[in-house]
Amino acid sequence: MNCSARMRASAVILMVMATFCGGGATCLNRPATTFQQSPVVWNAPVAPALSDVIAAVNRTGAITQLSTNQGFMEVRSMPSLPKLTASIALQRPRQFRLKASPPLMVTDMVDIGSNDQVFWFEVPEGMMMKRTLYFADHESYQHVAQRSVLPIEPMWIADAFGLAEIDPNTVISGPTVRGDGKLEIHCQLVQPAGTMRRVYWIDSALGYVTDQYVYSASGALVAESHSARHEYFDDIGCALPHQVDLILAPVGGPPLSLRIEVGRYMVNQILGGDPNLFVMPQDAAQVVNIAQITNQPMSPAPGVSIEKTVPQDALPAYSAPLQAGTSSRFRPIGQPANSPAVQLGPTHYRNQ
Numbered sequence: 001m002n003c004s005a006r007m008r009a010s011a012v013i014l015m016v017m018a019t020f021c022g023g024g025a026t027c028l029n030r031p032a033t034t035f036q037q038s039p040v041v042w043n044a045p046v047a048p049a050l051s052d053v054i055a056a057v058n059r060t061g062a063i064t065q066l067s068t069n070q071g072f073m074e075v076r077s078m079p080s081l082p083k084l085t086a087s088i089a090l091q092r093p094r095q096f097r098l099k100a101s102p103p104l105m106v107t108d109m110v111d112i113g114s115n116d117q118v119f120w121f122e123v124p125e126g127m128m129m130k131r132t133l134y135f136a137d138h139e140s141y142q143h144v145a146q147r148s149v150l151p152i153e154p155m156w157i158a159d160a161f162g163l164a165e166i167d168p169n170t171v172i173s174g175p176t177v178r179g180d181g182k183l184e185i186h187c188q189l190v191q192p193a194g195t196m197r198r199v200y201w202i203d204s205a206l207g208y209v210t211d212q213y214v215y216s217a218s219g220a221l222v223a224e225s226h227s228a229r230h231e232y233f234d235d236i237g238c239a240l241p242h243q244v245d246l247i248l249a250p251v252g253g254p255p256l257s258l259r260i261e262v263g264r265y266m267v268n269q270i271l272g273g274d275p276n277l278f279v280m281p282q283d284a285a286q287v288v289n290i291a292q293i294t295n296q297p298m299s300p301a302p303g304v305s306i307e308k309t310v311p312q313d314a315l316p317a318y319s320a321p322l323q324a325g326t327s328s329r330f331r332p333i334g335q336p337a338n339s340p341a342v343q344l345g346p347t348h349y350r351n352q
Contacts, residue, residue: 035231038239041207047175047183050168056207057200058165059238065091066161066240067271070263073100073110076245077257084109086260089270090158094119094138095278098157114154115278121154122281133284136291142191144291147251152214152223160225161262162240164209166200175202182210193217206230208239222249233267240265 041056042048071086086100096114101107111122120135136144141153159165166185174185183202188195194217201211208230214223227241246258270277 035229035242036234038206038208038230038232040205042205047177047204050171050175050185053175053183053185053202053207054166054168054171057202057209059207059236060163061165062236062238063092063163063240063267065089065268065270066158066163067266067269068262068264069271071100072261072263074259074261075257076259077255087271088161088260088262089272089277090155090161090163091270091278092163094155096154096158097277098154111281112154112157113278113280115280118280119154120280122284130285131281131283132286132288133281134288134290135280136289140291143193144293147216147222147290152248156214156223157225157246160212160227160244160246162208162227162230162238164200164212170198174200177204191217206239216251220249220251222251223247231265236267240267 042052047053067087067089069087071088073084073086075081075084082103084100084102086098088098090096094114094116096112096119098110098112099108100110102109107124109123111120113120118135118137119141120133122131122133124131138153141147166187170187170189172186172188175183178184178201181204183204185200185202187198187200189198196217197215199213199215200209202209210227212223212225213221216222224247226245227243228245229242230239231242232239240262242262244260244262246260247255248257249255
């Protein structure tokens with residue numbers, strides 16, 4: 001697959017959304033809901049011990065299944081588009097399915113999934129809107145360094161919905177107390193393509209993860225999530241967010257910013273009973289194995305600087321995330337922080 005084809009694959013979700021949703025559909029508005037709040041876990045001026053933080057975060061291990069058919073997806077990098085209706089189902093360790101469609105339409109515009117062997121996303125593409133399936137097996141994708149289509153596997157999205165767990169064997173620093181009062185822990189994930197880094201921000205009183213940042217082996221910030229409007233579930237002893245913001249920045253591709261809202265969760269239950277829920281679709285007109293896409297550099301859009309791999313001995317291991325509540329900045333590591341920026345939704349790229 002050549003460079004132009006890979007760029008098209010990376011941008012396909014955005015283009016398809018514009019095709020389906022640009023016809024004047026209205027947004028879906030719902031009244032705000034008040035959820036049961038989590039009990040206080042810590043009430044001390046200093047950071048708790050690492051073991052205590054991990055124990056609090058990993059309470060989500062009590063959740064083995066999670067599903068909802070009351071989801072909504074907003075493409076924040078394309079604010080003119082309406083919200084989509086969405087369904088989500090997951091079953092640990094690797095089963096995941098997220099489908100989204102425009103209001104009043106039965107055709108799925110986005111189908112993202114995972115099972116024990118492979119993960120995928122399927123979208124209609126081209127003038128005839130024929131379905132294209134992009135997929136990879138988990139093992140092969142760990143060997144891909146320059147991920148030009150998907151920077152992370154779909155199960156990371158599941159973690160963003162309150163299911164993140166911290167392996168104490170991967171922790172390299174923390175917990176430390178941030179300026180905004182949250183706790184911060186840094187972990188590393190060793191893969192054949194290089195060591196990735198993951199940063200967790202944790203509510204210092206309630207003990208759940210609120211923000212996550214994922215860095216590639218080259219130090220590029222490739223994915224982040226921010227969760228809000230948490231609901232505490234007494235029977236499982238942990239909280240789940242009803243609002244999740246996701247920002248994905250594949251290498252050389254356009255950033256994608258999503259907000260997913262959930263009206264109601266079914267905990268430890270899968271809705272519908274579909275035996276093929278976590279089976280990869282088999283009827284796509286075109287199938288692309290993204291683990292086999294060659295790692296060739298792509299040309300950026302005019303005036304936009306795309307992050308590139310840099311020598312590890314020349315720059316810091318990774319750039320630090322911004323304070324909570326600020327816009328994300330994807331930029332070549334080492335470029336001056338005061339250089340002018342081009343606004344792309346909630347994401348920034350640096351001018352050349």
